[in-house]
Each structure stands twice: as C-alpha cells, then as structure tokens.
Amino acid sequence: MQIGSVTTPFGRRPMTLALVRRQVETSEIKPGKTADKWKVFRDASEARELLGLQDRSLAVLDALLSFYPDKELRQDAQLIVFPSNAQLTLRAHGIAGATLRRHLALLIEAGLIVRKDSANGKRYARKDKAGAIDSAFGFDLSPLLLRVDELAMMAQQVVADRFALRRAKENLTICRRDVRKLISAAIEEGASGDWESIEAMYISLVGRIPRSPTLGDVNSILDEMELLQREIINVLEMQQKDENISTNAAHSERHLQNSKPDSIYELEPSSGDEQGGMAAGNNQPKREPIRNFPLGLVLRACPEIAMYGPNGTIGSWREMMGAAVVVRSMLGVSPSAYQEACEVMGPENAAAAVACILERTGHINSPGGYLRDLTRKAARGEFSLGPMLMALLSVAGENGRKAG
Numbered sequence: 001m002q003i004g005s006v007t008t009p010f011g012r013r014p015m016t017l018a019l020v021r022r023q024v025e026t027s028e029i030k031p032g033k034t035a036d037k038w039k040v041f042r043d044a045s046e047a048r049e050l051l052g053l054q055d056r057s058l059a060v061l062d063a064l065l066s067f068y069p070d071k072e073l074r075q076d077a078q079l080i081v082f083p084s085n086a087q088l089t090l091r092a093h094g095i096a097g098a099t100l101r102r103h104l105a106l107l108i109e110a111g112l113i114v115r116k117d118s119a120n121g122k123r124y125a126r127k128d129k130a131g132a133i134d135s136a137f138g139f140d141l142s143p144l145l146l147r148v149d150e151l152a153m154m155a156q157q158v159v160a161d162r163f164a165l166r167r168a169k170e171n172l173t174i175c176r177r178d179v180r181k182l183i184s185a186a187i188e189e190g191a192s193g194d195w196e197s198i199e200a201m202y203i204s205l206v207g208r209i210p211r212s213p214t215l216g217d218v219n220s221i222l223d224e225m226e227l228l229q230r231e232i233i234n235v236l237e238m239q240q241k242d243e244n245i246s247t248n249a250a251h252s253e254r255h256l257q258n259s260k261p262d263s264i265y266e267l268e269p270s271s272g273d274e275q276g277g278m279a280a281g282n283n284q285p286k287r288e289p290i291r292n293f294p295l296g297l298v299l300r301a302c303p304e305i306a307m308y309g310p311n312g313t314i315g316s317w318r319e320m321m322g323a324a325v326v327v328r329s330m331l332g333v334s335p336s337a338y339q340e341a342c343e344v345m346g347p348e349n350a351a352a353a354v355a356c357i358l359e360r361t362g363h364i365n366s367p368g369g370y371l372r373d374l375t376r377k378a379a380r381g382e383f384s385l386g387p388m389l390m391a392l393l394s395v396a397g398e399n400g401r402k403a404g
Contacts, residue, residue, distance in 0.1 A: 007116055026114060026142035033075045035148040037065050037141075040073065044112060044144070046155035051110040056095060057103040061112065063091035064139055073145040080116055082123035082138030104139075111147065114140040161215055168218040175225045176206065182232050193235045201228055201394055223297040224393055231386040292348045293385060295320060301392040302355035317348050324351035327358050331367040341375045349385055356388045 044051065045058050067081040089095055095103075107113045118124065118137035125136035144151075179202055187195050205225055210217055295317055299306060306314050308323040308330075328338045333354070341350040353374055357367050364370050377383035 026140065026146055029075045029142060029146050031075055033145060033148075034072045035145055037068060037071060037073050037144070040144050040148050040151060041065055043148075043151040043155040046158050047151055050154050050158065051112070053106055053110055054103070056092075056099060057106045057110075059092045059095065060088065060100060060103045061107055063088050064107075064113065064141065066091055068141060073141060073148075075145065078133050078136060079141045079145065080125075080136040080138050081141065082125055082136050084123065112143055114143055116140050165213075165215045165218065168215060168222060169213075172209075172218055172222045172225060175222060175229055179225060179229050179232065182229070182236070186232070186236065191236060192239055198228070198232060201390060204394060220296070220300065223294050224300075224390075227293065227297060227386055227390060227393075231384070231390060234384060234386065292346065293352065293389060297393075298352045298355060298389065301389045302352070302359045304358050305355040317351070320355075321347055321351045324354040327354050331357065331361065333357075333368040333371055337368050337372050337375070341371055341378075344375050344378050352385055352389075356385070356392060359392055 041058075041062060044053075044061065048054070048058060064081055064083070067083045067087075068079070070077065073079060083091075085097060085100060089097065089100055092100065104113075108115060116137050116139070123138035125133045125138075127133055183195060183199050183202060185191075186193060187199075202225075205221055205228065209221055213221075295314075298320070299314060305320070305323050305327060306312065308326045309315075309319045310322075314320050314323055325338075328335075331354075338350065338354070341353060344350075345353065353371060357364060357370060361367065374383055
C-alpha cells in the first residue's frame with residue numbers, strides 16, 4: 001500500500017475499508033491515461049440508476065467538473081478541485097447546503113469522487129514559487145478517470161436495456177391487442193370453447209402489468225400472453241379442422257353415391273400426405289410435433305421442480321430434464337412410461353409434463369398412468385401442454401395476490 005495515497009476524512013466522518021481501497025486504486029491509474037471529462041459525465045448520467053445516483057447528484061458532479069480547468073482528465077495532471085460550498089451551491093443551481101452534502105456523500109459512496117481533506121477540513125491549494133499547484137485539498141476526480149471504461153460499459157448496458165424494454169413493450173401491446181380481438185371475434189361469432197375462462201385469464205394477465213414495469217416484468221407477462229394467444233389459435237384451428245372434416249365427409253358420401261361400383265381406384269390414396277394425411281404403410285394420422293414452451297414460463301407455472309435441480313435451481317433445459325428424471329423416480333413413474341413420453345412429446349415437453357404432474361401431485365392418484373394417458377393423447381394429436389401451463393399460471397397468480 002502506498003501510504004501517501006491514503007488520507008482519512010476530517011471531523012466525524014468515518015473511514016471505511018472501501019474508501020481505503022478506492023484511494024489506493026486511484027494511485028494506480030495507467031500512466032498517460034486520459035479521458036474527456038464531459039464524455040465521462042454523460043456515461044455516469046446514463047448509468048445513474050446502476051450507480052445509485054439521483055438527478056441532483058449529477059448536478060453536483062457537473063458542478064465539480066466545471067471547476068476542473070481542462071477538458072480532458074489526465075493521469076499526470078492535478079485532479080483535485082477545491083471549491084467552497086458557496087461556489088458549489090451557485091454552480092449546482094442553488095442547491096441547499098444540506099442537500100449538497102447529501103449528494104456529495106452519494107457521489108463518494110458511488111466511487112466517483114474521493115475526499116482529500118486538509119488538517120482543518122478546509123478546501124484549498126498550495127502553490128510553489130513558480131505559481132503551480134503543489135498540493136491541493138478538496139475532491140479528487142481520479143476515480144472518474146480510473147473507471148472511464150467501466151462507466152462506458154454501464155452506459156451501453158443501460159441503453160441496451162432501455163431499447164430491449166421498449167421493444168418488449170411494443171411486442172406485448174401487439175400481442176395483447178391480438179388476444180383481445182381474437183377472443184371478441186370468437187364470442188361474437190359463437191365459436192365453440194370456454195371463452196369466459198379464456199377471457200378471465202386475459203383480464204388477469206392485463207391486471208398484472210405494473211404501472212412502471214421492468215424488462216423482466218414485461219418479458220414474463222409477454223411469455224404468458226403469447227402462450228394464451230397460441231392456445232386461442234389452437235382452439236380456433238381445431239374447430240376449423242372439424243368443420244373441414246364434416247364438409248369433406250359429406251362430400252365423400254355424395255361422391256360414393258354417384259360413383260360406379262367398379263371405380264375403386266379413385267378411393268385409394270396415392271401417398272401418405274393425401275386423404276387426411278395418413279402415414280405411409282399404416283392407418284395412423286401424421287402427428288404434428290408439439291411445440292416447446294419457454295423454460296422460464298414452465299418454471300413460473302411449476303416452481304416445485306426447481307428444488308430438484310442443481311443447488312435447488314434450474315437454469316437450462318438440460319438441468320430441467322435432469323430434475324424431471326429425479327421427480328419421475330420419486331413419483332413412481334416407470335422408466336418406460338417416461339421414455340415413451342420423451343419419444344412422443346420430445347424430451348423438453350416430457351420434462352415439462354412431469355413438472356406439471358409434480359405441481360398437481362395431490363390431485364393425481366397414479367402419476368405413471370396419468371403420464372401414459374397424456375402420451376397417448378399426444379400421439380393422437382389431442383394433447384397440448386398449453387392449457388395445463390395456463391391453468392397452473394392462473395393458480396400461481398391467485399396465490400401470489402392472496403399472499404400479497
């Protein structure tokens with residue numbers, strides 16, 4: 001430690017190890033390092049929330065920098081400014097004395113300036129015979145030069161987060177509009193489905209949007225809103241398919257009645273993609289792949305499975321699938337039942353299904369039989385995880401409101 005580089009505060013202000021560390025670090029700035037003081041100020045302004053600063057704090061920092069005569073902060077220059085409180089108050093737009101002291105303390109706590117107090121606590125400079133400043137007591141701006149790269153990165157991160165939040169809000173607005181209009185159209189045109197429950201889910205989601213949401217808040221609600229949108233479209237698509245099947249069946253019946261008995265070749269499909277999408281060589285309909293849902297959404301709907309992940313958390317689908325294997329064994333689900341679910345649904349969806357079963361374990365008598373039943377329905381194209389996840393998310397939201 002360089003003894004000359006560390007000074008303690010005057011009067012009752014306490015000394016901390018953090019202050020010692022900052023003073024030592026400022027004495028180790030790379031030789032020849034320079035930075036535009038107003039560029040550094042703009043970066044600190046962008047990053048003010050990360051630094052724990054307020055607008056008044058920035059006004060005080062602006063005033064301090066105005067007392068530094070050069071445009072550039074330089075490692076080999078005198079970086080201590082020594083204005084009186086009266087001068088600082090004037091340049092900080094008339095800020096009150098108590099407020100000035102509080103924001104000076106915030107700047108020090110944020111690690112942007114360091115106090116260099118004299119023996120009596122006054123701020124001044126001593127000059128040599130040539131008139132150059134030999135030593136000064138006041139506020140050291142060296143931490144700004146030391147952290148110039150860090151502050152630039154923090155500012156870039158804040159700008160990126162702001163852009164991401166704006167984009168997420170736009171996506172949520174569009175998805176919210178689409179869901180609202182799809183529900184209204186389905187109700188007005190008498191489409192079959194439990195639209196009252198779906199509308200209640202939509203209203204619940206909208207009610208959870210905070211007045212000043214964070215990026216995490218918006219992304220969380222957007223995931224659930226997109227899930228609800230997909231399920232609405234699934235219901236409407238299934239209804240359309242049912243109508244098409246009924247129409248085709250009626251058309252085929254009329255065709256059979258009008259055909260000659262010996263024209264049997266017209267009724268034979270030429271490939272597996274024709275005549276209702278039958279798979280080649282058998283009578284089973286082609287199974288469309290089940291879409292995967294975002295891991296974060298699954299964990300919000302099924303928080304219980306997290307305790308079976310590494311260190312009680314799950315951060316990836318690999319960890320989720322590992323936890324599902326543990327839970328599968330605990331619930332008494334046979335390896336063959338789980339393997340079949342993985343083959344039919346995909347490993348991610350099979351793990352999510354196990355998480356849903358764990359969440360509802362008190363209402364399921366035979367988890368293994370339940371999983372096999374879901375697998376059979378998925379093989380026939382009659383099962384989607386969406387409704388299960390939406391129901392669990394709805395329950396989690398109600399429990400959260402009651403707890404609040």
